[in-house]
Amino acid sequence: MPQQRRMHVLPVDAYVSQDWFDLEQERIFSRVWRYAGFAEDVSEPGQYVSVQAGLNNIFVVMGRDRRLRAFHNICRHRGTQLLRAVGKAQKAITCPYHDWTYDLEGRLISVPEEDSEFKGLDKSCLGLKPASIDLWRGMIFVHPEAEAGSIMDWFGEIEPHLGPHKVEELVEYPDSATAHKIKANWKIVVENYIDHYHLAHLHAGTLSMYDHARAEFGFVGPHFAFWEPLAPHYLENVEDKAPQPLILPMDQLGASVPMLFPGLGLGENESSWSTFHIVPLAPDLTRVEIRNRVKNAPAREFERQQSRSHRFWSKHITGKYGSGDGGSDADPMASGDFLAEDIYVCEQQQKSLKSPYFEIGASAERGESPVRQHQQIVLDYVEGRR
Template structure:
């Protein structure tokens, strides 16, 4: 989709109920998240046959697993006998997938392999017609995505996004994943957090003491299907709408950079609809996924990669403002100082998103004019239109 896909005169497209209504949330589970591609992990999570991860995609519980031939497969996480959940969390299933209820056994390609007492109990069972229900799986830059429906085109969803320069090979020996998965429990609707992430107008104001900008006129958003990519023209080398960040961006920071950090494609934010945020930079890479809990609560799960042997303050969960040792999550209820005094821009974002959600509770809530331009709030309008595409009329 061309860059002029962002509206010239942006406006609020979603009603207040979209952010606070339980019925709207339930509709999203059925008609939005159940019909989109969801982040399932990285290829390094599936190194051996039998390696699996379970994912909740809207109303559907799914499995992504490496089969005996080394291919990634995706299935619905339910036995074809009584519908029992087959696998939990992540790990290695071994050579087969075994239902814990009645020991029905499936090959890693989903085919039904064995049924206890089949001759006596299921004499007419057609095993070939009783394979696991299939789903779709796709890989982009070592990132694994899954869709609840079979035979979905992953390339069509990516569109021209695959042509954008990419800074990191996550499987490279130069990088290692940080040991902590950071999980924020945020008291806001998932769309409030998404809209904050694509709001280029606030960076120079809310984050004036942390990020310090850039100002709206130095922000760029471009549309790729339902997805968007952001970068700042304050950096050197930006040409032809492609983010090119040179080594000078890291000078004086004191941070260790990844080798070849001066090559094209560094920096920026990749917003993959509906809930995945990719943030590459010269000092590492993060994948953030939003998990809606209910209309007013969102979990933000963050995985980080850094140069080998080096971890940052923001990558150790226990050192982040608001860390709750009992739950292992970051919560505003555990802040010990005002968010604007923490020097942490993510804490500032959580703070303002929760303020927005409290404001939305008022029936008098109303949105005024939105900031024009690709670096203003036009991306919010586009995002809301995309949400409405999936919602019941």
């Protein structure tokens, strides 16, 4: 019998099989805090967002008392999903199937034909099932359990290792949110995000403004912390070179690029603050949603910054294959866009996983240690040690 093929710690099966995918949904994504959006997404009564947290679909709605509450998105009548992923604010929540209606605080308030069809029905026992919600760094998080405690139990230890950004003071860059479907397992996408070894190679032409040799990184619990300083050629007169107005004081410049378990990357740097939300869709398909926050400043300040930094960027960004100036939209490796480069290699790696000849050759002792550690954390969850 041939040996079971392995990525480092996990079997290759963990990246291609539906059984593994289902186990992860149950034992990881159903058991931890899950990112649901920015706080301003739910900022008036009746506004809501919904999110898939493993096996659970959960929505967050603001009540008439302006409090945020989270509920399982399941009608108490026959279980129909109540709300769609996105929708406009409403005064009440009505199930489309039989029009059972709940108020914004989750109480069942009306049942059609109640008197004739449901004699003696006790509506007070049929409120929506609550989930937990908490806010942290300007973001909404939900947990399937009603009494999940404080989010600081989950993020408290990693917090000192994140960027010094005052996230709540930044604003979303208009129309800059993007979503990408990547034909790779979610762990391939995470591993790429936390792999230090590739930065100076795949991204030699796209991320040279950071000093990868001086990066500091490691896991704090299940969460990954990463920080690196600006490269000297970028740091010199950085106020002229940053693509957007600076958001950090000069003595705190640098890029923090943590990966919060399971699959919320942050990109916290000198001029922007971004979320990189990794959503598993299938064993070989992952969606990534990116949103960006910047300094709260008038548009003309951004225009001025863009024009004075243009020369630096046009000189210092090049594609991996061929020139990046203008680039070729068709070839991600000539695009001069580090995200396109990352997506390309994730998909290329996933393609090889089904080959019987696939084998890991070696693993960088330091630069790829996060990849091995992340696999161990996933294994610990799936085998019930966490």
